[in-house]
Amino acid sequence: MTTRDGVTLRANVWRPAEGKAPTLLVRHPYDKDGTNGSATDAVPSVLSFVNAGYAVVMQDARGAFESDGDFTPKINEITDGEDLMVWLTEQDWYDGTVGAYGASYLGMTQWGLTLGDGPGLKAIAPTIASANWYSGLWYSQGGALSLSVVTWWNAMMYGNEEQRALEHGISTDDSALLQLRGAMLDPLALNEPTPVASHPVLGTGRWFDDWLTHPDFDEYWKTQDWSARIGEVTVPVLATGGWYDLKVHEQVADFVRIRTHGGTEEAREKSRLVIGPWDHINWSGSFPDRHFGILAAGDRAPSHIEFFDEHLKGTSPETPTPRVRIFVMGIDQWREETDWPLPDTAYTDYHLTSGGSANTRDGDGTLQLEAPTAEASDEFRYDPRDPLPTAGGALLPNLPGLVGPVDQRVVDSRPDVLCYTGPVLTESVEVTGFVELKVFVSASTVDTDITAKLVDVFPDGRAINLCDGILRLRYRNSLSEPELMTPGQVYEVTVPMSVTSNVFLPGHRIRLDVSGSNFPHYDRNSNTGGIISSEALEDMVVADTTVHHGGVRPSRLVLPVIDR
Incomplete structure (x- = not known):
């Protein structure tokens, strides 16, 4: 097809052999010939849709692989999505x-379709x-650059551009x-x-420069913030994500936005949310330090086909589809909400307290429901030359020990980690929802970072991360x-810690880890x-950071507790 400005975009088309069919679009920059989906991937296979009576159009984005342009x-x-919709109307099938x-990017282009003219x-x-x-x-919800995904993704995309330039002469x-x-062979390097900004591999002159030039959420980013336009979305949304995916916080927030501000009653009432124990790549539910059981994996084709059958074919499901379906970790079960x-x-509120030595997992930091009356504080030193290594979480690239649930014993013996641990539980405590830390801090520098991580400590000593966040204090x-x-001045700040669903079982302990870095998930703060x-x-x-708690400075971890 040819766009309004004369650029040719190419697509693969699968469709039933005869007659007309409802059509499903996929638009992306990752090669239409190599991403057809499967039962174990993030998205269903193309053939599952064709066998269900749909045509599928998979298009290379402008400037990617076989499509022309930049x-x-x-x-x-x-x-470009609008122009594809026009092209569709000209097809006899x-x-x-x-x-x-x-x-991922293919999901972003769908939000673009909802904001364009596509009747x-x-x-x-x-x-x-x-x-x-x-x-x-x-960037993070707290303003830190998501370094590892930025460097990895740009190296991949720039490499694709260079290869395309060679192939096209x-x-x-x-x-x-x-x-x-070569750099992609060791992406952490x-x-x-x-x-x-002077990266020897990524160089200068492309969009990587723009992202670094705009560290604040300024007009450059606001014009690309489609979440502010969700009120214009008039169609239902089936949002599927993972508790360890780097986009889960905003994806769940997008669902809340469509439920409350969607442009039609159908969009508000018919949108659905599914979240499992997955990261951006691994959809098995099995990780080196944590296995979520056989129920964690599954083919996403049935839920997609049922959703599209209802809204494209007008076929209502035999059993009403739950608005929310989540995998509750800890008990490792799916649940409808x-x-x-x-x-x-x-x-x-789970209040932070200590005797002044919360450093490391063996320190005296504790979490308690009662607000402590005595004031106290804990200190740690963050040195940009020796940042705390990333150990699990919601990020890319997908490497063992870097992404997903990871035993925190690989890092929690460092003195730059403050650990606040609750008592051994005698009853289960479920935490499902957005998590945040409200904390009183001071530092020896004019800027630094505060990181916060929610951890499930098992009876055998394993300490598995659930969700985490970072706040660059200049963005407090x-x-x-x-x-x-x-x-030296004390500030009360809020550290957004993303979202999770986990039952802390009897014999387990709830723990909060606080530090000043999480590298290379996020860039080093120069302080x-x-x-x-x-x-x-x-x-x-170097920054020396003090966490104040107790008395008039009630630092606390805010957990969304479900008691049923």
């Missing part, structure tokens, strides 16, 4: 109804995707391609160079308007208050 992330997706599905669009099914590209992907120099493909947040959520009041700190991406390691300074 690729720039997200910029052309709304208009198209019955006038269309849906869309796909994971035949009836439903979308974005998987592990969010509408906000700032706090939902490239645009270039004959393969040196950049060899460097980028991509995070070491400083200044990040009427809404999100769960209507019976009780946000409960606003992601758009940074404010440096006064060294100088300057433009971090432009600073070399030798320019960075």
Whole structure:
């Protein structure tokens, strides 16, 4: 097909041999010939949809693989999606109804379809995707650069561009391609160079520069924030994600937005949410340090087909589909819910306290329901030259020990980790929902980071991370308007810790880990208050951070407790 500005975009089409059919669209930059889905992937196989009576159109995005033009992330997706919808109306096999599905970037392009002019669009099914590209992907909810995914994804995409240039005769120099493909063999090494803005592999002159030039949530990002436009979405959304996926916080928030602000009653009432114990790549529910059982995996085709049958074919399911279906970790079971947040959520404060030595898992930090009257504090030192290594969480690339549930004993003996541990439980405690830390902090520098991690401590000593977050303290009041700190002054701040669902079983303990870095998940804070991406390691300074608690400074972990 040809776009309104004369660019040819190419697609693969699967369809029933005869007659008209409802159509499902997939638009992405990852090669239409190599991403057909399967029962074990994030998205169902193409053939499962064709066998259910659908046509499937899988299109390479502008500037990707076989499509012409230049690729720039997200910029052309709304208009190119509109042009694809126009092309569909010219096909004699198209019955006038269309849906869309796909994971990650493929989910983002679906949000683009809902914001464009597409009268035949009836439903979308974005998987592990969010509408906000700032706090939902490239930066954290607390303003830190999501370094490991930024370097890995850009090295992959720049490599694809270089390969395409060679194949199309645009270039004959393969040196950049060899460097980028070589870097992907050890993607963690991509995070070491400083200044990040002068990266020796990623170079300069493309969109990587733009992302680093705009560390604040400014107009550059606001124009790309489609979550602010969810009120324009008029079709139902089937959102599927994972508790250890890097986009889960914003994806669940998008579901809340469509439920409360969707542009039609159908969008508000018919949208669905499914969250399992998965990360961005691993959909088996099995990780080196945690296995969630055979129920964790499963083919997503039935739920997708049932959803599209209802909204594209008008076929109501025999049994009403639950609005929310979540995998509850701990008990390792699927459960159906009427809404999100769960209507019976009780946000409960777990107060931090200690004798002044909460450092390491063997320290004296505790969590308790009663607010301590005595004031106390704990200190740790964050050195950018020795940041706390990432051990699990919601990030990319998908490497063992880096992503997902990981035993925290690999890092919690370091003195720059404060551990606040609750008593051994005699009864189960369920935590399902958004988690946050409200904490009083001071630092020796004008800027630094606070990280917070929710941990399930097993009777055998394993300490498995559930969710976590980071706050760059210059963004304590606003992601758009940074404010440096006064060294030594105490501030009350909120650290967003994403979302989870877990039952802490009898014999287990609830733990909060606090530190000043999580590298390479997030970039090092230089602690100088300057433009971090432009600073070399030798320019960075050490920060001594104090966590205050008790008395008039009631630092507390806020957990969404479900008591049934």
